[in-house]
Amino acid sequence: MPRQTWHNLDPERRDRVLRAAMAEFGSQGYSGGSLNVIARAAGVAKGSLFQYFDDKFDLFAYVAEQTSLSIYAALLPHLDGPGAGQPFADYFDELVDAWIAFMAAHPLERGVTAATTMELDPDVRSAVRAPVHQLYVQGIRPLLENAVATGELRSDTDVDALLSVLILLLPHLALAPFEPGLDSAVQLFGRTGARRSATAHRLVATVLTPALTGVAR
Amino acid sequence: MPRQTWHNLDPERRDRVLRAAMAEFGSQGYSGGSLNVIARAAGVAKGSLFQYFDDKFDLFAYVAEQTSLSIYAALLPHLDGPGAGQPFADYFDELVDAWIAFMAAHPLERGVTAATTMELDPDVRSAVRAPVHQLYVQGIRPLLENAVATGELRSDTDVDALLSVLILLLPHLALAPFEPGLDSAVQLFGRTGARRSATAHRLVATVLTPALTGVAR
DNA sequence: CGCGAATGTGACCGGGTGGTCATAGTTAGC
DNA sequence: GCTAACTATGACCACCCGGTCACATTCGCG
Numbered sequence: 448m449p450r451q452t453w454h455n456l457d458p459e460r461r462d463r464v465l466r467a468a469m470a471e472f473g474s475q476g477y478s479g480g481s482l483n484v485i486a487r488a489a490g491v492a493k494g495s496l497f498q499y500f501d502d503k504f505d506l507f508a509y510v511a512e513q514t515s516l517s518i519y520a521a522l523l524p525h526l527d528g529p530g531a532g533q534p535f536a537d538y539f540d541e542l543v544d545a546w547i548a549f550m551a552a553h554p555l556e557r558g559v560t561a562a563t564t565m566e567l568d569p570d571v572r573s574a575v576r577a578p579v580h581q582l583y584v585q586g587i588r589p590l591l592e593n594a595v596a597t598g599e600l601r602s603d604t605d606v607d608a609l610l611s612v613l614i615l616l617l618p619h620l621a622l623a624p625f626e627p628g629l630d631s632a633v634q635l636f637g638r639t640g641a642r643r644s645a646t647a648h649r650l651v652a653t654v655l656t657p658a659l660t661g662v663a664r
Numbered sequence: 665m666p667r668q669t670w671h672n673l674d675p676e677r678r679d680r681v682l683r684a685a686m687a688e689f690g691s692q693g694y695s696g697g698s699l700n701v702i703a704r705a706a707g708v709a710k711g712s713l714f715q716y717f718d719d720k721f722d723l724f725a726y727v728a729e730q731t732s733l734s735i736y737a738a739l740l741p742h743l744d745g746p747g748a749g750q751p752f753a754d755y756f757d758e759l760v761d762a763w764i765a766f767m768a769a770h771p772l773e774r775g776v777t778a779a780t781t782m783e784l785d786p787d788v789r790s791a792v793r794a795p796v797h798q799l800y801v802q803g804i805r806p807l808l809e810n811a812v813a814t815g816e817l818r819s820d821t822d823v824d825a826l827l828s829v830l831i832l833l834l835p836h837l838a839l840a841p842f843e844p845g846l847d848s849a850v851q852l853f854g855r856t857g858a859r860r861s862a863t864a865h866r867l868v869a870t871v872l873t874p875a876l877t878g879v880a881r
Numbered sequence: 882c883g884c885g886a887a888t889g890t891g892a893c894c895g896g897g898t899g900g901t902c903a904t905a906g907t908t909a910g911c
Numbered sequence: 912g913c914t915a916a917c918t919a920t921g922a923c924c925a926c927c928c929g930g931t932c933a934c935a936t937t938c939g940c941g
Contacts, residue, residue: 573845628790
């Protein structure tokens with residue numbers, strides 16, 4: 448966690464450091480990210496970074512946490528469940544669209560998400576992803592549980608399993624249109640607009656449909 | 665691609681280099697992997713590596729390719745479709761079990777799979793994953809198409825979408841029991857035996873069930 | 882044997898790394 | 912205006928990196 452000095456800082460300077468760190472870690476990952484580059488891009492001496500954070504990992508963990516919090520905050524308005532009379536599947540498609548739109552508009556957050564999702568070192572990955580997973584669970588599980596309660600999802604739905612698959616699929620969906628080499632059979636990279644949206648919905652439907660009640664078979 | 669020299673090599677020496685490279689890249693990733701470490705572990709001068717491969721990337725790409733080929737070869741006996749009268753879902757569970765069992769028994773291949781799956785650099789990732797994806801598609805799409813043809817999967821199954829989700833889910837399933845920080849709602853890491861198997865089947869069922877015909881709803 | 886081709890080697894190169902620290906500058910309170 | 916606490920700085924440290932190359936060794940073959 449950042450030192451007190453970090454919180455005393457001029458917000459503009461703090462922001463410069465945070466954004467520089469997001470850009471560097473987001474494009475180079477944790478081990479590949481350079482503190483020299485971050486300091487230079489932020490217009491700050493390298494020594495200053497160590498006045499704010501214990502070490503490289505401390506900075507990376509902070510960047511990852513702040514990023515996941517700001518993504519969560521941006522999606523929060525879309526996490527209140529389906530509107531009156533709105534089918535659950537339609538609502539979920541909207542949520543996915545919002546997610547992808549956010550990533551399209553926020554390359555820094557997208558990069559950091561990719562870097563934490565793809566972090567190889569087990570210790571770093573565990574430390575950094577645990578809070579992210581918690582946010583995902585906290586945001587999505589109530590949606591599924593409500594849908595089961597209202598009968599929109601089958602009562603015998605394996606909520607934990609469905610949640611796990613969605614937490615794997617959703618960030619992947621949100622990144623794949625912008626990061627090459629992620630998708631396989633379905634072409635998501637480089638797609639935009641309605642075609643991107645439709646492709647993402649196909650994948651979500653593959654996972655979600657079985658649990659829906661009243662789907663024509 | 666490796667130079668001719670590599671193919672002329674004493675197989676035992678070749679094997680030492682390959683295994684050392686798998687271990688290093690598998691644990692440290694591409695950018696984090698050290699040629700010095702590989703050369704030392706293989707009992708070979710660093711200069712020799714550059715007699716066999718153009719550069720670091722060439723070696724990594726070769727390691728990734730060989731690894732995916734050997735995984736494919738090991739799973740090939742399980743890719744011939746369900747036996748007579750065997751339900752498709754049961755067959756697919758067996759395939760997943762075989763996959764996980766392979767990863768349990770082959771930590772080197774597991775590490776390389778993790779390293780290629782989680783590679784952050786877009787160029788490296790694209791180059792290294794394209795052939796892997798091709799093998800996955802080649803191995804799994806016929807299974808799905810056959811199952812549609814025999815009526816075991818619904819005729820309106822979106823085979824491409826299902827394939828995409830499976831190609832995302834299956835390697836994740838095969839790695840999660842051994843690599844911490846990958847699973848979220850469902851506890852797969854550290855599980856063994858029947859409990860691990862049952863958990864994996866729950867996740868596969870979540871994806872696969874909707875497409876099955878004749879499932880009680 | 883001899884000789885040319887192929888292979889093996891490790892010191893060396895320029896450059897980058899995370900992290901430290903003595904020093905200088907800035908701020909706040911009295 | 913003085914002082915004490917806080918903050919900023921960048922040269923410097925030991926170490927590691929991918930890649931090269933002049934030279935030693937081994938091999939294949941006539």
